[in-house]
Amino acid sequence: MNPSQTPENKPLSIKVRIENEAKKALLLTLYLGVWFCAITFLALTALEGKPIHATIFGLAMIKAGICAKFMLIGQAAYPLTISKKHGIIPSLLANSFIYSIIVLLLSYLESGVDGLIHGRHFIDSILSFGHSDPIYILSLSIIYWLIIWPYLLFVGIKMALGDDTTIELLFGPRKTGQ
Secondary structure (H helix, E strand, O other): OOOOEOOOOOEOOHHHHHHHHHHHHHHHHHHHHHHHHHHHHHHHHHOOOOOOOOHHHHHHHHHHHHHHHHHHHHHHHOOOOOEOOOEHHHHHHHHHHHHHHHHHHHHHHHHHHHHHHOOOOHHHHHHOHHHHOHHHHHHHHHHHHHHHHHHHHHHHHHHHHOHHHHHHHHHOOOOOOO
């Protein structure tokens, strides 16, 4: 079934489609936000003795929202497809790398903006991302991929089985009025 149609094959109204996209964006933002906040918390606690300010978690949520929007735009421009011949994992593997690169590029951009906020040059700040350490950037890329991969698998399963079946499989049957 096409996600822009109802089960009766009637096209969804623009309002319903906007609501569905907003829900997807919110859920993806929350998913990415939990990960980015956890990574931020880990990084801050590794500094031992430095105070932890709540604003940094707000920035992590903003980054999650921006990443979510770019990922959804990426899905619209480069739609996910599941090949029954190859299965979900091989079908989505290339997409997982593309979306991870998007998140990495946004991290570079975030570093540049952070530099501007702190009075440094934008390009210098981008070039100093990840302490200019290729191994650190590789490790960060692996973490980003590990964040993106489960999300894409979930989306792939929903595409293959449908929303209701996937939700029931993960959370059990819906409870009807008790």
